[in-house]
Amino acid sequence: MPFARTPLPALIIRTTNDLVSRLEFVSPVLRRAVVRVLPRVWSGAAHELHGHLDWAARQLLASTADESELPRHGAEMAVPRLEGGKAGGDLTVSGTNGAVIEAGRLWQRADGLQYQAQAEATIVGGTATVDVVCTTTGAAGNAAAGVVLALVSPIAGVVSAAVVAAGGITNGIDQEAVERWRQRILERKRQAAQGGAAADYVRWAKEVPGVTRVWVRPRWLGAGTVGVTFVLDDQVDIIPDEDKVAEVQAYLDARRPVTAEVIVFAPTPLPVNFSIQLTPNTAPVKAAVLAELEDLLRRFAEPGKVIPHSKLSEAISIAEGETSHDLVVPAGNVTPTSGQLPVMGAPTWL
Numbered sequence: 026m027p028f029a030r031t032p033l034p035a036l037i038i039r040t041t042n043d044l045v046s047r048l049e050f051v052s053p054v055l056r057r058a059v060v061r062v063l064p065r066v067w068s069g070a071a072h073e074l075h076g077h078l079d080w081a082a083r084q085l086l087a088s089t090a091d092e093s094e095l096p097r098h099g100a101e102m103a104v105p106r107l108e109g110g111k112a113g114g115d116l117t118v119s120g121t122n123g124a125v126i127e128a129g130r131l132w133q134r135a136d137g138l139q140y141q142a143q144a145e146a147t148i149v150g151g152t153a154t155v156d157v158v159c160t161t162t163g164a165a166g167n168a169a170a171g172v173v174l175a176l177v178s179p180i181a182g183v184v185s186a187a188v189v190a191a192g193g194i195t196n197g198i199d200q201e202a203v204e205r206w207r208q209r210i211l212e213r214k215r216q217a218a219q220g221g222a223a224a225d226y227v228r229w230a231k232e233v234p235g236v237t238r239v240w241v242r243p244r245w246l247g248a249g250t251v252g253v254t255f256v257l258d259d260q261v262d263i264i265p266d267e268d269k270v271a272e273v274q275a276y277l278d279a280r281r282p283v284t285a286e287v288i289v290f291a292p293t294p295l296p297v298n299f300s301i302q303l304t305p306n307t308a309p310v311k312a313a314v315l316a317e318l319e320d321l322l323r324r325f326a327e328p329g330k331v332i333p334h335s336k337l338s339e340a341i342s343i344a345e346g347e348t349s350h351d352l353v354v355p356a357g358n359v360t361p362t363s364g365q366l367p368v369m370g371a372p373t374w375l
Contacts, residue, residue, distance in 0.1 A: 030079065033072045040064035040071075087210045092203045099206065102213045106206045107234045112166035112197025113158040115190035116140070116174060120148045124182030126155055132174035132187055138166055140174060140194070148183065154190060159197060164259060166197035196269065198235040199259065205237070221282040226253050229280050230289075233273050235259065240292075240327050242363065251285050253277060254292045254328060256366065263368070265291045292328050295361045296370030300354035301341065303374060311374060313344040319369050329363040351375075 031039070041064040045054055054060055083089040087098040099105055118126060130142045140157040147153060159166030168174075172189040179185060209231055216224040223241040230239040230253060237258040245252025255273060256263040265273070274289040281287050299318065303310060321340040325332060334357050341350050353375060359367050 030075055031072075033068060036068040036072055037065055040068045087207060087214065090207075095203065095207060095210070098210050102210055104206075104210045104213050107201035107232070109162040109164075109200040110196060110198040110234050111159050111162050112164075112168070112194045113143075113156070114168070114192060114194030116155045116157050116187040117190045118146070118148065118153045118155050118187045119151060119184040120153070120180075121182035122148055122151065124148045124180065126153060126180060126183060130155075130180065131160070131177040132157065133177050134168065134172065134174055139177065140166075155187070157194070159194065162197075163199045164197045165199075166194065167261070168194040195260075195266070196235070201234070221251075221285055226251060226277065226281075226287070229277055230255050230273055233269075233276050235269065236273065238323075238327075242328075245288055246286075249284065249286055251281070251287050253287060253289045254364070254366075255289075256292065258323065264294055264366075290364070292366035293362075293364050294368045295359075295365040297322070297359055297367050298354060298370035298373070299337075299352070300373040300375060302351040302353060303341075303347065304349045305346065306374060307346070310344065310346040311372075313346055314341050314350075315369070315372060317341065317344045322367055322369060326361075326367040328366050329361060331361075332359040332367060334358050 041061055044060055044064055048060060080091075084091065084094040084097075087095065090098060096106070116132065124147070126142060126146045126148070128142050128145050132140045134140070139160045141160055143156045143158055146155045168189050170189050170191050170193045172194075174187050174189065176183065176185045176187070209228070212224070212228060216222075216228070218225055218228075223243070226241045227239045230236050235257045236255050239253065239255045242252035242254070244250060253273070255265065257265055257269065270289050270291050274287070277287045277289060301314065303314065317340040318337065321332075321336060325336065334352070334355065337355070337359070338350070338352050341347060341352060354373070361367050
């Protein structure tokens with residue numbers, strides 16, 4: 026049976042009674058007598074030791090280890106924590122023709138984040154496109170097209186305000202979340218490398234920063250080929266761009282069996298535009314319903330996998346505050362093709 030750790034108050038009472046009973050006092054023991062003080066000291070020390078043993082026992086398993094001790098398990102299984110990545114993209118800078126913007130120049134966003142020019146650029150036709158990278162690692166460095174940045178130090182002939190170009194500043198990635206890292210360690214322990222099994226491709230792809238969900242398709246383009254597709258759940262747009270696909274492709278090419286041809290591709294999003302008659306039709310209940318549907322799609326959706334209509338209706342039913350509903354669209358199951366991934370579309374409330 027499991028060991029039940031004695032709470033400190035009970036430990037003090039038990040130790041005190043044990044000591045007093047063995048000394049066989051004739052008269053009552055005073056409240057502040059030494060025989061009452063010593064058990065408190067001993068019990069406190071014993072309780073702390075029990076607590077340390079309990080903590081040490083939890084560190085033995087990757088499933089219960091604290092963040093401070095998880096690196097030991099990661100190192101043992103060769104699953105290091107993934108570091109974050111810096112966001113990068115283009116700025117459109119205006120100014121006088123011929124003005125030169127040196128590499129290393131800094132622009133600053135309203136919240137204080139800075140972006141550094143990666144190469145020299147010259148203004149031609151009134152503008153120049155400058156390749157910049159955020160100086161800070163993490164998703165906070167991502168910026169949408171149209172965001173205005175200001176030069177930290179003025180440049181002759183260059184307008185201080187620059188605009189993030191089309192496509193935005195993207196691919197900023199936070200350090201891997203502790204629980205996601207823990208899950209990768211557990212997956213590595215539970216699914217030993219098998220020289221090219223489906224689980225190997227999933228594990229390899231998840232070793233690329235930002236990759237969260239991976240699907241493997243054997244014989245994707247015929248015998249000897251393996252299709253791998255993935256998403257980036259921590260990004261605003263979970264569908265990977267060409268650069269990320271190329272990064273994962275290169276990573277898998279360096280690890281795949283020599284007899285396999287790996288084709289990495291981005292899934293095609295299949296928006297699910299829900300039409301729901303909801304009771305009560307209030308903003309908090311709508312938000313709860315959308316949260317449940319987004320959670321379902323994240324957990325259940327994958328390319329080529331049918332999502333039953335009943336699953337969607339069930340997700341709406343468990344939303345906090347919902348009393349009844351009618352899921353009008355989709356009217357039946359969501360049926361993606363082998364390359365399509367169902368994602369949240371634009372909801373309509375009836």
